[in-house]
Amino acid sequence: MLLRVAPGGAANEGRFMLQAFRDHKRWLMFIAMVLIIPSFVVTGIYSYNRMTQADNSIAKVGDVSISPEAFDMAKRQQLEQLRQTMGENFRANMLDNPEAGEAILKGLMDESAVSQTVAKNFVQVSEEQAIMLIKGASALQQDGKFSPELYENFLRSQGKSDQQFVAEVRRDLAKETVLSGVTATYPVPKALVQDYFRILTEERRVRAFIVNATDYVEDIKVTDDEAKAYYDAHQKDFLLPEHVKAEYVVLSPADFKAEAPNPDDLKTYYEQNQSRWMVPEERRASHILIEFGDDKAAALKKAEEILAAVKADPASFADEAKKNSADTGSAAEGGDLSFFGRGLMVKPFEDAVFAAKKGDIVGPVETEFGYHIIYVTDIHEARGKTFDEVKPEIEAEYAEQTAIRQFGEHADEFTNLVYEQSDSLGPVAEKFGLKIETIDNVTRTGVTDPELGRIITEHVAEALFGSECLEEKRNSNAIEVSANTLVAARVVEYKPETVRPFEDVKSRIVDAIKLERASAMAKADGEKKLAEVKASKKLDGFSEPVWVSRQQMQGQPAAFVDLEVSVPTEQLPAFVGMQVEGGAYLIGYVEEAKLKEATDAELAGLAREVASIYGESDRRGYLEALKGVLGSEILNRSVIEGTKTAP
CATH class of the missing domain: 3.10.50 (Chitinase A; domain 3)
Known part of the structure; x- marks a missing residue:
């Protein structure tokens, strides 16, 4: 099953190009920079003395074995991620239990099943898309632009070449394409999406009054005896482990x-692996999408009329796309979809594009999303990279492999x-x-x-x-x-382990006592002020009105916005108040409410997000089905049920 994504009428980013890449771009960046990249550490090309033996395997998926070493590496990786995200709350034994071991092994088996499915079905993501993802990663940007220097530093820290890293990102994105193709198909009720949209976008026109705890701090005095008493009562807070x-x-x-490689060896390696450096054919196309709507025949008629117009005047294609295409993401670019290879589009669309010649305008082509008028604007023929083009890559691989072997x-x-x-x-x-x-x-x-x-x-x-x-x-x-x-x-x-000396932490203690007392004073004065304005309705000292929602909080704390938006419309105008993190007491005057009208594009985008959440059960079912088809079994539970990592 070669997964393809469909060209169609989603908003903003559009549904045409690889959906797993476009619709979840920031999420994929997170995976690439936080999850995928650390995982590369556990998949070294050459392991110095750890050849996996079948009788040492703890599980098998298809013909692929999972070794105790792989389990141990995966556990270390997860611990490192927990260490970075949990900070002081991290404990090294957090995964030393059967439940965690079971989850780690399950993840390894799922990963193996997906990898085998990707390989057997030739699911691919182009090199250009992988490079685009890498260049868009915030961790590799400086002043809003991709930084080659940061990228080089990153590659050095991982012990990777550029070519190797791009290849690994392509493989991981291909795996994600398989999974996102499943979760994105979850049927989400329209009423549920509309409710979510209302909850996120319902607005309140509010004015705010702030009683800052910090305004009281200067007038608060803390004696040495008070600080020492606090120190004595909170010794555990000042332990130095x-x-x-x-x-x-x-x-x-x-x-x-590594020593300099023999040029003849490099040439031989190139000749034996030429298929590795084949660049597949890619085509650039623009399209105009006419959705079926309630009248499929009328949609076809409109598509045929537009087709006739753009065939008569190809220069008008971009303008027609901007005016008529339901794929708003590409319409803004005159319908341009850039270059893409085989396997990334639904079959009717792909067949039409790759059957046409450069400059052809074809259609209407029917897909599940509507009728497409397609303009093939450019073609990159399939070709193999020359030896000179890939020589630096081969030399780098040789040096890397030689160093690993040594x-x-x-x-x-x-x-x-x-x-x-x-x-x-x-x-x-x-x-x-x-x-x-x-x-x-x-x-x-x-x-x-x-x-x-x-x-x-x-x-x-x-x-x-x-x-x-x-x-x-x-x-x-x-x-x-x-x-x-x-x-x-x-x-x-x-x-x-010792308790930090009182003098070392005295200033911290004084600050903590001051903030605690200042917060109590701010709350008392805030509640008093709230009662006063409820009675007088006077808004002296309140900010200018702004519209807030759970999606657009205008700098207000999320809990306070939630309180403001939760006031029933029939009770407006109304005053609300609460103490927020940091000790400040906020008073809000909620004047009026407003519901935002959802566009089809906004609902479609939210539906995809909801589908990705609710589609998790489909994802799990799909993974179990993959393992069922390939055949999977756990061979040795002692590793995952023990309290120690694998040897």
């Missing part, structure tokens, strides 16, 4: 330099050396030319710095607090913190 100062070394392929050849030596000469990291650092780094404030859960957290993982922290490192002052074992990256560490100094 036990921590160590540690030394560590890192071994990775970056520590090995790393694999020396990984055991590194592992043995840190164990055999366990009283110092000096010998292993000297042997491999490594720098011994020092880090302080490593707790049992690791470090707070996300970048260092990639090296001093929870597994490294666990080793540092083990008896061999902490009591016997030995090196840790060589620990794999990511694909093809080994870390060895040792404790330099240990500091037990």
Whole structure:
């Protein structure tokens, strides 16, 4: 089943191009930059001594085995994501339970099923779309524009080449195309979408009065005795957790330099893999969509009239698209859909485009969305990239693979050396030319710095607090913190859990007491003011009126906007008040209400968002069906049911 998306009449971004890319662009960026990219760490090209054996597998999907190492890597990845999102609330043992283990393995099996489906059915996303996604990622932009320097730094941090990373993004987007094609088809009742739209867009014309807690702070005095009493009563809030100062070394392929490759070998590799560098045919087309509406015959007649007009005068096509096309996303561009390859459009549309010649105007072509008049404006013929074009890529791959191979050849030596000469990291650092780094404030859960957290993982922290490192002052074992990256560490100094000295936290305590008292004073005065304006109806000191909704909050706190919008229209005008985060007390005068009329385009867009939420059950059913077709089974539950990660 080769999934295709349909050209049609959605608003803004349009339904024509790859829906999973257009309709969920920001969401896909989030996946690419937060979920997909870290996952690349666990799929190294070459694992130094971890060849997967069938009898070591914990599960199988089709003919593909899932190893304990893959499970362990996936668990580490999820822990790292939790560490970054939860901050101080993170605990290294959060996934040490059977339920979490089951979920991790299920995710790996789902991923395997989707990957196999993508491969078997040749689902592809073009290189151009992957590049567009990367360039649009906010993490790689500076001053609103794509930054090659940030991108280069990112690639270096991941140990990836540009070509490899683009290929990986293409693969992940192809997988997402399969899944989004399922969830986007969930039938959402129109009444439900209309209710959601009303809840999000219903407006209130409001004026606000603020009683700021900060206005009271200067007049509040806190004595040393009061601060000390607070300190004594809240000792647990000022605990400095036990921590160590540690030394560590890192071994990775970056520590090995490859020799210049033999030109003949590069040429041979190119010739044996020419299909890899084939650029498929792409066509550029514009279209005008006429929706069926309530009268399909009338729609066909209109489409035929427009077809005759643009055939007579092709230069008028863009103007006709702007005036008549129901696909408002492309209509704004004169109907232009840019370049696309096979497999991205519904079949009737694709067949018409690829059967035409450059400059042909064809139609009306019927799809589920209506009638299309199509103008084929350009063609990029299929071609293979020349050796000179791909030579830098091959050389980069050669250097990368050579470094990884050398790393694999020396990984055991590194592992043995840190164990055999366990009283110092000096010998292993000297042997491999490594720098011994020092880090302080490593707790049992690791470090707070996300970048260092990639090296001093929870597994490294666990080793540092083990008896061999902490009591016997030995090196840790060589620990794999990511694909093809080994870390060895040792404790330099240990500091037990202590309560921070009063003088170190006194200023924090004073500020906390002041804010607590100021908040209480602001609330008291705010409630008094609310009662006064309810009685007098005077609006002295209130802001100018603005229209707010749950979608357009105009800088007001979400909870306060919700309170304002929740006032029944029959009770307007009305005063409302509440204390918000930070201690301020807000009073709102809600003057009138207004309902926004929804356009078809807005309802269609919201329907897709709701479908993606409610379609989760369809997604799960689809994944289970894929695994059923391929055949899947769990072979060893001991790994996922235990309280420790896989060896």
